[in-house]
Amino acid sequence: MATISAEALDSIFKAYDVRGTVPDQLDADVVERVGAAFARFARDEAEAGRHGPADRVLVAHDMRPSGPAFAEAFARGVISQGLDVIHMGLASTDLLFWAAGHFDAPGAMLTASHNPAQYNGIKLCLAGARPVGIETGLARIKQDTLTGLPERDRKGSITSVDALPAFAEHVHSFVDVAGLKPLKIVADAANGMGGLIAPAVFSGLPFELEVLYGELDGTFPNHPADPIQPENLRDLQARVVETGADVGLAFDGDADRVFLVDDQGQPLSGSLTTAIVAAAILEKHPGSTILYNLICSKAVPEIIRERGGKPVRTRVGHSFIKQVMAETGAAFGGEHSGHYYFRDNYRADSGIIAALVVLEVLSHAGEPLSSLRVPYERYADSGEINTRVRDAAAVIDRVAEHFAGAAQDRLDGLTVDLGDWWFNLRPSNTEPLLRLNLEARDRPSCDRHVEEVRALIAAADDATKGA
Structure with a gap:
């Protein structure tokens, strides 16, 4: 195999996965090496x-x-270390992770999720899981x-499974199938794995599905x-309205995330979907975390x-969510980014x-999603606003100083709570960006405070020039 540099690996190994452009950052040789390294790691952890x-x-x-x-x-790398491979072929990430629980085996999903085409x-x-x-x-x-890693004397085998x-x-198993009502659904798969998964899952259910x-x-x-980017929902929104559909579903590339659009063509935020699903889970599992x-x-x-549950606030990211779920026995966890975690899904x-x-929920509601959503929407939010800065940590510290008299925490970036409004400022894991999320009582207040915090970020960034 060709040599590879530490700098090259630094560019593709991220906080939660491996990701890079093909073939300059990521090619079959690197993937095979990762397969061997993962096989050795998984075997050692098991032993x-x-x-x-x-x-x-x-x-x-x-x-x-x-x-x-x-x-x-990747499979070649695995079998070089003496482990067998179960090849699942085309799959969504949530299918692979479920299989890792169902078969009680380590797993690898080759995907770059929502990244552009040149990535894997x-x-x-x-x-x-x-x-x-x-x-x-x-x-x-x-x-x-x-x-x-050197190859082991015994090589593994490769078998396939659907x-x-x-x-x-x-x-x-997460719903009462007999209680589902006929609903018209439009699912935008964006040419990703939702085009395989959604028809298979909805087959046999009383839904009219258009993909x-x-x-x-x-x-x-x-x-x-x-789908977290509003411009990528426009075709779905238009089709939902045009066909009179009850709901629209927008999947990302590997189909582990979903965003919803109501019958009026209006998107639901990840927070709103988290609240609706949380309420439904609490009906079936009262008092859950x-x-x-x-x-x-x-x-x-x-x-x-209000629904009798115990809310627990966590950092952003699946590894943190899953760890806290294991520690607390939580039945469900949701993220603003469209990730939804289920205890009974490993x-x-x-x-x-x-x-x-x-x-x-919609089957039992007796009202359209555009009405059902109203009690769950209580505040106005900014969405995620990214700003390129020279020194993210220094900017965050300066913004924190400005709000020294307000309630603050550093659980993940900086969160400042001023009662009628709050915001979180987090550095990107991969780029010199600060991510601002802000929420207030109403839209005018939200917009005003966004401009206030953005001005502080700009001033703090300018102040780092001579630092």
Whole structure:
């Protein structure tokens, strides 16, 4: 194998996964090395008793052009370390993570999620869908990828499995299928894995499903597979209104996230969907602990308490959510970014499960989603606003000083609560950006305070020039 530099790996190993452009940052050789390093790590963790058996590894890929070759390369790395491979072929990330729980085996998903077409990557988990991040194994995998590992005398084998039918049954288990009502659904798959998963899961249910851009095409010929960006919802919004659909579903590239659009073509925020799903979970599991990340609306913990649940605030990111779920036994966790985690899904997130839970709520509501949503929406929010800065930590410190008299915490970035309004300022993990999320009582107040905080950020950034 060709040599690889530490600098090259620094560019692709992120906090939660491996991700880079193909082929200059990520190619089959690197992927094979990562496969070998992951196999060794998973086996050592199993032998140390820290998770279930690791005699086999699940491997799946999304619809990106490099996916099949990368999955084969990863499998070669795994079998070089004496472990077997169960090849799942095309899959969504939530299908792969469910399978890691169902089969009690480590897994690797070849995907770059919502990133543009030139990217690919690898999401990893241990048996039971336990997350693997930079602090929970990814740093070691990175080091072993750099140094390379010798092949073992015994090579593993590769077999194939189609797990989608069993996954569809699992998704159905979260609702009372007999109580579902005929609903018209438009799902925008953005040429991603939702085009495979949504029809399979909704098959046999009393829904009329229309799929927009359902052809699997990792070049994303219609629009980016990133539904958190409002411009990527426009085709779905228009189609929902045009056809009189009850709801629209927008999936990201690997289909583990979903954003909803109501019958009037208006999007639901991740916070709003978190609140609706949390209320539904609490009906079935009264008194449960429910997690929400600190970017979510204040309405989320309010609604959880009103419905008899116990809200717990967490940092942003799946590894933190899953850890707190394990510690608290939480039944559900939601993030503003469209990730929804379920205890009965091995604490992994799933967009299609969240979507089906909302469809069950809608089946029993006797009113359209545009009306059902109203009691859950109590504040105005800014959405995520990104600003490029020279020194994110220094800017955050200066903004914190300005609000020294207000309630603050540093759980994840800086959160400042001024009663009628609050904001969070977080640095990006991958870019010199600050991410601002702000919420206030009403739209004029929200807009005014956004300008206030943005002006402070700009002034603080200017002050770092001479620092």
